[in-house]
Amino acid sequence: MKLPALLLLAPFAAFAQKPAPLLPPADPTIQKLVDEISAKNLEADIRKLVSFGTRHTLSDTQSPTRGIGAARNWVRDEFLKYSKAGDGRMTVEMDTFTVKPDGRRINKPVLMANVLATLPGTDPTDTRVILVSGHIDSRVSDVMNATADAPGANDDGSGTVLVMELARVLAGQKFPCTLKFVAVQGEEQGLYGSGHLAERAKKEGWNLIAMLNNDIVGNSHGFDPEISDDKHLRVFSEGVPATETPEQAKIRRQLSSENDAPSRQLARYAARMAQLYGHGHQVTIEYRPDRFLRGGDHTPFNQQGFAAVRFTEMNEDFTHQHQDLRTEKGRAYGDVTEGVDFAYLRRNAGVNLATMAGLSLAPAAPTKVEVLTANLTNRTELRWQAPAAGPKPSGYVVLVRETSAPQWQQRFPVADTKADLPISKDNFIFGVASIDAAGHESVAVLPVVGR
8 A cells, every 4th residue: 555645744754764665675585485386286285185085084094095094194294205305304293182072073082183294493592483284174064974075175175285385395494493384183173173283382382473374275266256366365363362361452442453463463474475475466464363253273373372364265165165076056066176276376375485484584573562652742752672582683674554554554674672753653553573684574563552
């Protein structure tokens, strides 16, 4: 969004530091990695997933060729191949857990497993973790039907193979912080795999700065024939943190900051990365935690206090979701491979990779960001502290937007850990991000009230 010239002059003219370009500089290394993503690999992997017949959470775990067990084992083996082809640093595990009957969608004790690959960071002082996920399980019309063919090509074969392709491309790379790639089980039965992993992350104290959930990301043709969009990807994020305390709620109401939760800032970051590396592919930020009255695997991570978002195609085709394979009145139903646009899926994978790489290469976000209010003026004083872990930033940027604007509109470089702007805090929203010498930029942090 471009501000009118007159509006730019009024608040910014007196600021000695001129605004920098709205986006940080692109990194050719990240662009090269994005361009290595292969639509052919994505198609081959989806066809392989579909070949297991069904990946229902309650399906066969003993057969080598059919059911959830065979599918999990294949993803694990592919992760191991990627690790071997890299430098062998990426580790792979079956993150197992047992779910008891719940009276809803689990009718017997079930041993579930998330297939998790971990690429450890190279900087021992950088404790940050970034996670990308898709769910491996599938279903048909009856959520308890564990035997019928449930191809799950798009829901969520697309998200699963996106995760796999990112693991393949990045397995041999070295990033300062840790990257995790996971195919979770049990989404269709009640977010069991993601719930287990979010609880584990909390219990083990992961410094998880971003969780990217990909669910239904491979179809560019909507349910209505006239709707088609292969140039946009939706990202959903919570505006008010699920773990908000009463004191935080009070401040939010005072500042009307319900559009600036950490997950919402992560969504904005993904949109900026798409602008830098997406070759015209764009992220559309949806100001909801998920689609209308629906949920996904990012939700348990939000509930544990982590920044987590959901990526989903622009126009879902509901004849392909949760449907028995059949033809009615000339219309085919079922989530089959033919419903996936692999070029579109490749571009969506690129947005995820750029977001992961950009976050990892950037310094950690600043801490204790405050807007000072001791003096009643029309200026805005900000102060903050350097991140507690990881490499020290080479500088910072202050991001500015009108209170009515959804996206950042101005970006000002700052060398110190404070800024004094001749811009009224009454009329604008501010964020502060860390940068390194190459221009890699962290997620922005909204200031709290300081004295």
